[in-house]
Amino acid sequence: MAIPVLINPAANSTKAAGQVERVRRLSPAAEVLMTEGVGSATRMALDLAQQGHRLVVAAGGDGTVNEVINGLAAFNAKEPDAEKQVKIGILPVGTMNVMAFELGLPGRDLEACWKVIQEGKVREVDLWMANDQYFAQLAGVGLDAEIVQQTPWEMKRKFGPLSYVMTAARVLGQEAPLLSVEIEGRPPLFGSIVLVGNGRHYGGPVPVFRQANNADGLLDIVIFHKRRPLEVFQFLSAMAFDGYEACEDLDYLQAREFRVLSQQKQEVPYELDGELGKTTPVVFKPAGFPLRVVV
Numbered sequence: 001m002a003i004p005v006l007i008n009p010a011a012n013s014t015k016a017a018g019q020v021e022r023v024r025r026l027s028p029a030a031e032v033l034m035t036e037g038v039g040s041a042t043r044m045a046l047d048l049a050q051q052g053h054r055l056v057v058a059a060g061g062d063g064t065v066n067e068v069i070n071g072l073a074a075f076n077a078k079e080p081d082a083e084k085q086v087k088i089g090i091l092p093v094g095t096m097n098v099m100a101f102e103l104g105l106p107g108r109d110l111e112a113c114w115k116v117i118q119e120g121k122v123r124e125v126d127l128w129m130a131n132d133q134y135f136a137q138l139a140g141v142g143l144d145a146e147i148v149q150q151t152p153w154e155m156k157r158k159f160g161p162l163s164y165v166m167t168a169a170r171v172l173g174q175e176a177p178l179l180s181v182e183i184e185g186r187p188p189l190f191g192s193i194v195l196v197g198n199g200r201h202y203g204g205p206v207p208v209f210r211q212a213n214n215a216d217g218l219l220d221i222v223i224f225h226k227r228r229p230l231e232v233f234q235f236l237s238a239m240a241f242d243g244y245e246a247c248e249d250l251d252y253l254q255a256r257e258f259r260v261l262s263q264q265k266q267e268v269p270y271e272l273d274g275e276l277g278k279t280t281p282v283v284f285k286p287a288g289f290p291l292r293v294v295v
């Protein structure tokens with residue numbers, strides 16, 4: 001049975017479309033299937049699992065990986081035998097590829113990544129839910145989700161990663177939300193941005209979640225307290241370039257289950273693995289079974 005590869009031709013500002021032929025030439029040959037739009041990788045991954053495939057490869061960025069995870073998890077949640085649960089492989093052809101970086105995959109060398117997939121060594125990493133959606137690398141509530149929400153696809157295609165910086169400049173001019181993080185047995189914590197990490201990396205090469213381990217059964221949480229645009233800007237650049245220790249006025253903690261609520265009338269969006277999720281209130285909790293990744 002050829003290994004199915006779900007490729008998102010729109011990833012990396014449609015540059016992934018130029019990788020389709022390269023993926024087709026991988027040996028032994030993959031069964032290449034193209035995604036058709038938002039959510040299609042989830043439906044296709046679930047179909048493949050139901051057809052009996054036990055390994056599905058996501059070729060795209062973190063959004064595509066997240067969609068495939070959601071399709072496979074819908075199947076795996078009903079499959080108690082871990083050996084029969086469907087594994088995921090990754091060919092990183094997206095813009096950021098944070099999860100591939102976290103797992104130590106050989107970058108954009110697709111032939112080397114395919115070799116890893118062929119070898120089939122499986123690692124179990126913690127899988128999480130935010131309300132009714134699964135995620136495996138990172139999440140954010142507040143301004144970072146607003147930046148994702150307000151960066152249209154066209155803009156990403158035109159300006160690449162720079163488009164997020166352009167949107168950030170605009171979003172930071174708005175009033176920051178006021179959020180509370182509630183963990184059972186302790187008083188609530190308040191902030192304007194809540195970043196959540198399963199692994200150590202959030203976007204850039206600097207590990208934001210310094211204490212994270214994606215197999216320790218805990219999520220790492222950074223809560224930034226301040227709300228003024230300049231302070232938020234300094235926080236975001238500290239996160240990108242120096243790590244959280246460089247920044248005051250934040251809490252860093254770990255938890256297995258927690259809720260994030262808006263303290264204002266307006267609900268606040270959240271993002272999961274860099275893709276826009278829904279809005280607060282949001283409950284973060286373990287999926288109850290791990291994600292099995294070929295690494």
Ligand SMILES: Nc1ncnc2c1ncn2[C@@H]1O[C@H](COP(=O)(O)OP(=O)(O)OP(=O)(O)O)[C@@H](O)[C@H]1O
Pocket residue numbers: 008009010011012013035036037038039040060061062063064065067093094095096097098273274275
């Ligand atoms: N055929 C398609 N046409 C347009 N968009 C698509 C198509 N297939 C999938 N998508 C959407 O493309 C979006 C971006 O995908 P993805 O995150 O994989 O790439 P990226 O943004 O370049 O990478 P990264 O998240 O690592 O920065 C996802 O929201 C996905 O649903």
